[in-house]
Amino acid sequence: MNETIVGIATPFGVGAISLMRISGAQAREIAERVIGKPWSEAPRYASLQSVLSDEGELLDEVLMTYFKSPSSFTGEETIEIAGHGGAFVTQRVYERVIECGARAAAPGEFSQRAFMNGKLDLTQAEGIMDVISAQTDLALKAAHQQREGRIGKRTEGLRQRLIEILAHLEAFIDFPEDDIDPETGAAMIAKITTAEEEMESLLSTAAQGRILREGARVVICGEPNVGKSSLLNAFLGYERAIVSDVAGTTRDTVEEVLNVGGLPVRLVDTAGVRETEDNIEQQGVERALAQVGQADLAIEVVDVSQMRSEGDSLSHGASHSLRLLNKSDLGIHPSWEGESGILFSCLDEKGLSHLSDAILNLLIKEQGSRGAELVAINARHQDCLRRAKQSLETTRLHFKDGVEFAAVDLRLALDAIGEIAGRVDTEEILGEIFGTFCIGK
Ligand SMILES: Nc1nc2c(ncn2[C@@H]2O[C@H](COP(=O)(O)OP(=O)(O)O)[C@@H](O)[C@H]2O)c(=O)[nH]1
Numbered sequence: 001m002n003e004t005i006v007g008i009a010t011p012f013g014v015g016a017i018s019l020m021r022i023s024g025a026q027a028r029e030i031a032e033r034v035i036g037k038p039w040s041e042a043p044r045y046a047s048l049q050s051v052l053s054d055e056g057e058l059l060d061e062v063l064m065t066y067f068k069s070p071s072s073f074t075g076e077e078t079i080e081i082a083g084h085g086g087a088f089v090t091q092r093v094y095e096r097v098i099e100c101g102a103r104a105a106a107p108g109e110f111s112q113r114a115f116m117n118g119k120l121d122l123t124q125a126e127g128i129m130d131v132i133s134a135q136t137d138l139a140l141k142a143a144h145q146q147r148e149g150r151i152g153k154r155t156e157g158l159r160q161r162l163i164e165i166l167a168h169l170e171a172f173i174d175f176p177e178d179d180i181d182p183e184t185g186a187a188m189i190a191k192i193t194t195a196e197e198e199m200e201s202l203l204s205t206a207a208q209g210r211i212l213r214e215g216a217r218v219v220i221c222g223e224p225n226v227g228k229s230s231l232l233n234a235f236l237g238y239e240r241a242i243v244s245d246v247a248g249t250t251r252d253t254v255e256e257v258l259n260v261g262g263l264p265v266r267l268v269d270t271a272g273v274r275e276t277e278d279n280i281e282q283q284g285v286e287r288a289l290a291q292v293g294q295a296d297l298a299i300e301v302v303d304v305s306q307m308r309s310e311g312d313s314l315s316h317g318a319s320h321s322l323r324l325l326n327k328s329d330l331g332i333h334p335s336w337e338g339e340s341g342i343l344f345s346c347l348d349e350k351g352l353s354h355l356s357d358a359i360l361n362l363l364i365k366e367q368g369s370r371g372a373e374l375v376a377i378n379a380r381h382q383d384c385l386r387r388a389k390q391s392l393e394t395t396r397l398h399f400k401d402g403v404e405f406a407a408v409d410l411r412l413a414l415d416a417i418g419e420i421a422g423r424v425d426t427e428e429i430l431g432e433i434f435g436t437f438c439i440g441k
């Protein structure tokens with residue numbers, strides 16, 4: 001933390017501009033050595049400067065900006081250098097900065113320093129990475145909300161309330177002659193239960209978090225010839241899968257990634273499920289059923305113009321499912337009367353946006369209104385919350401055995417919940433998180 005670091009913040013390669021950051025107590029002095037004269041510019045004012053070699057040769061003409069501590073991303077003295085975006089020229093300037101006293105930054109070291117200096121909590125740092133890797137509108141929205149600290153604030157609120165309960169418990173431990181009266185005890189248990197419920201509600205956003213970060217797996221299944229491949233093609237807007245009135249045309253699974261209402265979706269078309277003697281088709285059917293088992297959502301397509309068949313639902317095993325009553329343009333067979341599902345036709349383009357909304361509503365809660373919260377915890381938060389919740393459960397159970405035991409469990413819960421925003425300094429966690437960042441970030 002005492003060293004001044006330098007990192008190239010833009011990707012390696014050729015571009016119009018490349019950006020380099022120097023952060024640490026020596027940032028300004030190093031910049032002065034690099035330009036060969038004293039720094040005379042105001043903070044946050046970009047000025048044209050010449051980066052000179054040891055011999056005074058011009059290496060690059062750059063735009064430099066000074067950010068005075070603590071008003072910088074890292075909270076430290078910072079210099080930003082925007083130079084010409086060639087790989088070689090950037091490398092030369094970078095080497096020169098190192099010659100003048102900076103150390104090459106490790107991946108994520110700038111963000112780690114921002115965290116250490118209290119500029120952001122861990123969930124916000126993770127939110128930055130989520131912003132960088134977001135692929136769709138909703139993913140971006142969730143990432144920005146996390147970067148702004150929404151998840152951290154919620155878990156910190158929880159932690160504060162648990163600390164109050166712990167303080168209470170410890171008071172009873174210190175003065176063992178005063179037993180907890182039943183009323184106070186019940187009130188404490190009620191508070192713990194409320195905290196558990198809030199953890200559960202956060203935990204329930206894990207699936208949507210994974211979907212926002214990695215995309216949802218949506219599998220189209222159904223009997224042969226009902227219009228599964230037509231649906232995939234309609235979504236894509238081109239003829240990706242072969243459509244034909246010959247049953248058994250699709251034998252393998254066909255996958256494409258698309259953006260459904262701001263959500264990254266991997267849409268999978270499968271072979272129609274039926275009894276068949278054909279070995280290859282049989283394998284396709286097995287694959288189809290396996291796909292459904294791994295799906296976040298199974299869209300079961302049926303032909304609503306034909307007599308309803310008695311078979312079992314095929315969408316078994318998927319996290320969510322919906323039935324699409326396709327070919328409604330051909331009329332609705334009376335046997336479908338009273339059956340639930342979305343009336344649809346692959347020939348009608350308007351139906352697609354209706355279907356997109358239905359998919360979104362099933363997979364993402366709270367996405368509806370603009371400005372709504374889009375909380376989506378990640379796998380690390382999920383792990384911490386699970387442990388915290390477990391410890392709260394045992395806190396409650398131990399309450400009757402003695403407050404000492406309850407206090408021990410409550411402290412474990414506090415540690416676990418504190419890990420989320422980084423209130424517990426565990427080197428290991430930090431290394432794991434910031435190691436996935438880019439250099440210069
Ligand atoms: N009229 C009508 N025909 C459709 C519709 N969807 C699919 N089809 C036709 O139904 C047949 C089977 O379609 P296909 O997508 O190959 O079904 P799959 O076997 O379930 O993949 C083709 O001739 C399609 O053109 C629809 O909504 N309305």
Ligand SMILES: [Mg+2]
Nearest residue numbers: 228229249250
């Ligand atoms: Mg097909």
